[in-house]
Amino acid sequence: MLYVVIVFLCLSLLLYVLLGGADFGAGIVEIVTPSKMRERIRATTYETIGPIWEANHMWLIIAIVILFVGFPAVYTLLSIHLHIPLVLMLVGIIGRGTAFVFRHYDAVKDDMQKVYNLIFTYSSFVTPLFLGLIFGAAVSGNIDPEATDFYTAFIQPWFNFFSFSVGLFTVAICGFLAAVFLIGEATAAEVKRFLVKKSRLFSLMTIVAGGLVFIAAEYEGINLIQMIIHEPITLGILILATLAMVALWFQQVNGNTVISRLLSGFVVSAILLAFGYHYFPDIIITKSGENLSVFNSAAVGKPIDSLAWALLIGSVFILPSLYYLLYSFQKDKVVR
Amino acid sequence: MAEINLLISMDDLFAARSQMALSLGFHIIFACIGMVMPFFMATSHYKYLRTKDPLYKDLTKAWSKGVAIFFVTGAVSGTMLSFELGLLWPKFMLHAGPIFGMPFSLEGTAFFIEAIALGFFLYGWGRFHPWFHWFTGVVVGISGLASGILVVAANGWMNSPSGFDYVNGEYLNIDPIAALFNDAWFTQALHMSLAAFVATGFAVAGIHAFLLLKGKNKEFHRKAFLIAAIFGAVAAVLQPISGDISAKDIAVRQPAKLAAMESHFKTSKSAPLIIGGIPDEDAQEVNYAIEIPGALSFLAHGDFDAEVIGLDQFPKENHPPVLVTHIAFQIMVGMGMLLVGLSLLFFYSMWKKRTWQEARWFLWLFVVATPLGFIAIEAGWTVTEVGRQPWIIYEILKTKDAVTPIPGIKYSFYLFTAIYVSLAAIVSFLLYRQIKAVPRMLDPSNESIETKTFRES
Numbered sequence: 001m002l003y004v005v006i007v008f009l010c011l012s013l014l015l016y017v018l019l020g021g022a023d024f025g026a027g028i029v030e031i032v033t034p035s036k037m038r039e040r041i042r043a044t045t046y047e048t049i050g051p052i053w054e055a056n057h058m059w060l061i062i063a064i065v066i067l068f069v070g071f072p073a074v075y076t077l078l079s080i081h082l083h084i085p086l087v088l089m090l091v092g093i094i095g096r097g098t099a100f101v102f103r104h105y106d107a108v109k110d111d112m113q114k115v116y117n118l119i120f121t122y123s124s125f126v127t128p129l130f131l132g133l134i135f136g137a138a139v140s141g142n143i144d145p146e147a148t149d150f151y152t153a154f155i156q157p158w159f160n161f162f163s164f165s166v167g168l169f170t171v172a173i174c175g176f177l178a179a180v181f182l183i184g185e186a187t188a189a190e191v192k193r194f195l196v197k198k199s200r201l202f203s204l205m206t207i208v209a210g211g212l213v214f215i216a217a218e219y220e221g222i223n224l225i226q227m228i229i230h231e232p233i234t235l236g237i238l239i240l241a242t243l244a245m246v247a248l249w250f251q252q253v254n255g256n257t258v259i260s261r262l263l264s265g266f267v268v269s270a271i272l273l274a275f276g277y278h279y280f281p282d283i284i285i286t287k288s289g290e291n292l293s294v295f296n297s298a299a300v301g302k303p304i305d306s307l308a309w310a311l312l313i314g315s316v317f318i319l320p321s322l323y324y325l326l327y328s329f330q331k332d333k334v335v336r
Numbered sequence: 337m338a339e340i341n342l343l344i345s346m347d348d349l350f351a352a353r354s355q356m357a358l359s360l361g362f363h364i365i366f367a368c369i370g371m372v373m374p375f376f377m378a379t380s381h382y383k384y385l386r387t388k389d390p391l392y393k394d395l396t397k398a399w400s401k402g403v404a405i406f407f408v409t410g411a412v413s414g415t416m417l418s419f420e421l422g423l424l425w426p427k428f429m430l431h432a433g434p435i436f437g438m439p440f441s442l443e444g445t446a447f448f449i450e451a452i453a454l455g456f457f458l459y460g461w462g463r464f465h466p467w468f469h470w471f472t473g474v475v476v477g478i479s480g481l482a483s484g485i486l487v488v489a490a491n492g493w494m495n496s497p498s499g500f501d502y503v504n505g506e507y508l509n510i511d512p513i514a515a516l517f518n519d520a521w522f523t524q525a526l527h528m529s530l531a532a533f534v535a536t537g538f539a540v541a542g543i544h545a546f547l548l549l550k551g552k553n554k555e556f557h558r559k560a561f562l563i564a565a566i567f568g569a570v571a572a573v574l575q576p577i578s579g580d581i582s583a584k585d586i587a588v589r590q591p592a593k594l595a596a597m598e599s600h601f602k603t604s605k606s607a608p609l610i611i612g613g614i615p616d617e618d619a620q621e622v623n624y625a626i627e628i629p630g631a632l633s634f635l636a637h638g639d640f641d642a643e644v645i646g647l648d649q650f651p652k653e654n655h656p657p658v659l660v661t662h663i664a665f666q667i668m669v670g671m672g673m674l675l676v677g678l679s680l681l682f683f684y685s686m687w688k689k690r691t692w693q694e695a696r697w698f699l700w701l702f703v704v705a706t707p708l709g710f711i712a713i714e715a716g717w718t719v720t721e722v723g724r725q726p727w728i729i730y731e732i733l734k735t736k737d738a739v740t741p742i743p744g745i746k747y748s749f750y751l752f753t754a755i756y757v758s759l760a761a762i763v764s765f766l767l768y769r770q771i772k773a774v775p776r777m778l779d780p781s782n783e784s785i786e787t788k789t790f791r792e793s
Contacts, residue, residue: 051459054411054451058444064418065444068429069437076430079422083742087751090419094412094755098762101408105401106766107773154742299434299510306512307441314445321452329459 004308006294008315009066014272016059018177018265021170023049023056025178027096027124028171029198030117040191041182042117046104048185051329053100055322057093062311069307073297074283078134081143081157085130092127095119125171132170136163136213139279141222144287165216169209173268176202180248180264184257203245210271227278234278241270349736351745352424355752357721359413359420361714362756366410368713370450371484372536372567373403374457374477379563381470391556397461398774399560404458405766409759411451424745428728428738431507435500436493438512443486450479484532485525492520495720496589497729519589523582524720530571530578531716534675535709537568542706543771545699553774558693565702566686568709569679575672580635587636590730591645592654593723596661598632599625600646607632607644612666615658620647622662656725664718671712678705 026045033041049056068075079086096119103116137143137158147153179199186192217224228234244267248260279285281293298304377399384392418440422429456464456472463469493499499515501508541564544557586594594600599615599622600607609632613625630640637644647655678701685692692698728735739745 051455054408055448055455057411057415058448058451061415061418061447062444065437065440068418068422068433069441070434072430072433075422075433076426079419079426079429080740080742083423083740083748086419086423087748090416091751091755093415094759097408097412098759101404102762102766105405105770107401107769150743302510303434303437303512306438310438310441310445314442314448317445318448318452321449325452325455328456328463 001305001308002294002298002300004312005066005070005298005304008308008311009063009070009294010276012059012062012066014269016057016063017170017173017272018268019052019056020059021128021174021268022177022181023053024096024124024128024171025174025176025202026182027121028128028175029178029182029195029202031121031125032175032198032201033194037191037194038117040186040188041194044182044186044191048182052325053097055325057097060093066307066311070299070304071283071292071294071297072299074292077143077145077284077292078138081145081147081154082134082137083154085133085137085158089127089130089134092123092130095123096127099123124174128170128174129167131167133158133163133167135170136166138283139285140220141285141287143284146288160220161216162213162220162222165209165212169206169213172202172205172209173271176206177264177268180260184261200249203249206245207242228274231278234274237270237274237277241267241274244270348743348745349739351749352739353735355745355749356420356424357718358749358753358756359417360717360721362760363410363413363417364713364717365710366406366413367484367487368532368710369406369536369539370403370410371477371480372532373399373406373540374473374480375533376536376540376563376567377403377457378470378473378477379567380559381473383559385466385470391559395556395560398770400458401770402767404454405763405770407454409763411447413756413759414447423748424740425728425735425738426740428733431733432494432729435497435507435510435512435515436490438516439486439490439493442516443483443490446479446482446486450476450483453479481529485529488525488528489516489518489521491720492524493518494728495524495593495724495730496520497732502732520585523578523585527575527578527582527716530575531709531713533567533571534575534672535568535713537564537566537571538675538678538702538705538709539707540564541568542702542704545702546706547771547774549696549699549703556774561693561702565682568675569682572672572675572679572709573683576676579669579672583635584638587644590724592647592650592656593661593719594636595645595647595650596656596658596723597665597719598644599658599662600632600644602648603643603646605633605643606630606641607636607646609635610662613662615662617655617658654726656723661719661723664715664722667715668712668719671708671715675705675708675712678702 026049030038030041030045064075067078099116099120103113103120106112106116137160140157140160140162142157142160142163144152144157147156176199179195179202183192183195183199186195214225228238244263248263248267281295282291283294283297284292286292377396380392380399381396383389384396453472453475457469457476460469460472464472493515496519497515498518499511499513541561544561544564548554548557548561583594586597598607599610599613601620606629608627608629610622611626611628613622615622633642633644634640636642647658681692681698681701685698724730726734726736728738
């Protein structure tokens with residue numbers, strides 16, 4: 001049953017990065033949109049994610065619940081040593097969710113809209129930055145359970161070049177996902193052209209930020225390049241992801257929406273898969289090398305078994321209704 | 337880590353407790369509205385589908401806009417709580433996570449379903465079969481209520497830990513199902529669910545009573561008032577029964593909490609019920625209180641002569657703060673009783689005096705009662721949580737041993753306070769604007785603002 005839980009943990013993280021990431025990306029795209037185009041991008045975003053954004057963010061809650069029920073040592077260690085970035089990420093989550101809904105449900109459209117927009121775009125950037133930073137910090141080897149002073153216990157684990165570069169990489173990925181996704185949602189050719197341009201910008205940023213992650217790893221003394229070169233599977237998946245990204249560069253304004261979306265989803269899944277495979281089964285790399293893995297930190301026995309059953313039963317309810325939600329609103333768009 | 341532990345001052349523990357109290361106190365309001373309003377909407381929606389009266393459709397839509405605002409605030413504050421449990425109480429979660437995780441993992445599903453159903457409901461007007469659309473609204477309510485019950489069951493476990501053996505500081509033989517069905521889950525979940533209906537019912541009825549007094553769109557507000565008041569009043573008269581079940585349960589399970597609620601310092605037979613007053617913990621007495629002889633024994637054990645355990649049976653360091661618990665309990669019961677009275681008046685008006693529902697004094701009573709249910713809920717949670725102190729897991733783990741080792745929690749507390757205060761301000765502001773927009777929405781010549789801004793593309 002432990003494997004069922006591990007699969008759900010990986011799946012919910014992947015879906016959060018894909019769906020939640022595309023959500024954040026919509027706000028990031030808004031940042032790089034010139035003011036005359038912004039209202040139309042906002043309208044497209046609203047039409048697209050209005051009915052589903054809540055559901056997209058549920059994956060994070062599922063992942064967190066799996067962590068604290070199934071792998072309490074991991075949840076606890078992250079909560080203690082990454083307290084500060086977690087709080088900052090939470091501030092982003094609150095700002096983003098509320099501003100998105102408030103700006104739509106404010107009965108009067110006045111200057112308050114500027115406030116909501118500012119909070120929405122800013123927190124769309126901050127949240128994935130810290131989410132990525134937390135991922136980076138967990139595997140950077142800077143978490144030290146034996147630390148005795150404030151700096152090594154609570155700052156150093158995340159305040160480093162590597163963690164920040166993973167954060168920036170996550171931001172770029174989110175922007176990339178959203179730009180590609182929104183092309184198919186926009187109705188006006190002008191908006192479509194604009195989004196194609198932005199999707200290229202974000203692919204470029206993803207590649208640059210990806211390079212930065214490797215440079216930062218070298219700088220911090222994490223032999224990421226060395227390790228990956230010797231893992232043909234990780235290397236292969238990363239090469240495939242890069243190729244898919246290159247292919248997307250050539251997508252056209254009136255290209256096939258389904259193919260480009262699948263490709264962008266593939267790029268991001270492949271990147272996560274490559275790194276997931278590389279680090280498996282470890283979740284937290286500690287300074288001392290006594291890493292926390294999905295095996296040594298699992299609450300084996302009844303807690304894991306009942307968690308697995310709860311997840312299996314839950315997915316029987318969630319997956320079909322979620323599919324029907326997405327399908328209904330997509331179909332509706334085609335009809336209109 | 338040991339060295340860091342020594343650096344924790346009481347300030348950090350107090351800041352952590354304050355932040356948790358603030359976060360829960362904030363979340364509970366939005367959670368209640370999020371789980372009860374869908375039932376009001378479904379009722380109004382049902383009336384619309386049956387009678388085709390467009391006012392019911394407008395009412396459903398007007399309420400659903402409010403619900404969207406409250407739901408998102410509840411959802412983000414709930415997300416924060418799932419992190420705050422670890423950020424503030426890592427040592428509690430390290431042990432408790434696997435044991436009381438069952439309700440949380442089920443709650444994840446319920447909440448997910450709720451979010452999906454809400455997507456269908458809010459965006460589904462004219463897109464689906466009307467009864468399917470109605471059904472999605474009902475699903476929002478049922479899954480919301482289920483989430484609430486599950487989270488309360490998790491809290492019940494902290495009051496009545498079960499599903500494991502505690503041997504030499506280790507948590508062995510964990511059984512998450514037994515932990516889910518702990519001894520406190522039913523009484524607490526029943527009391528909380530009813531409270532959510534009481535508080536939301538009277539809050540919504542109060543707002544519509546106020547708008548009725550202003551005299552515009554009377555038919556619209558009268559329909560709204562009746563739906564909310566009926567739900568609220570039925571729940572309010574049932575609540576004392578649930579309260580009695582809870583009191584008898586606590587008397588056996590957590591006698592220290594009952595003693596603190598009642599400022600019952602010395603174990604005695606035929607114990608008096610102490611109403612009001614200010615307990616003096618040093619002198620072990622209560623000043624300025626009304627005492628009803630034997631009534632506490634009767635309420636706790638159903639017998640005027642029964643012995644009620646007092647705080648003297650517990651070592652001083654295990655006493656909950658008596659003053660806060662006692663006063664919070666008085667407030668909760670007081671508010672509850674006022675609402676029971678108002679409910680009886682409301683039932684009488686339904687039965688005999690429909691004209692009262694037009695009368696200014698009657699509507700003013702409801703306006704005044706708008707916040708009472710929520711005050712009672714906040715006070716009730718204060719009783720539950722402060723009354724359990726110094727324990728975070730009753731008689732297993734103390735709160736001070738569970739707090740995070742990171743210093744400077746007070747800054748995080750300030751940050752969260754600022755966030756919650758601004759959120760509360762913005763939500764009130766948005767609600768005010770929504771309510772002001774109702775007359776325009778009801779005016780057929782006026783296309784709604786939403787349509788204008790968002791359908792342009």
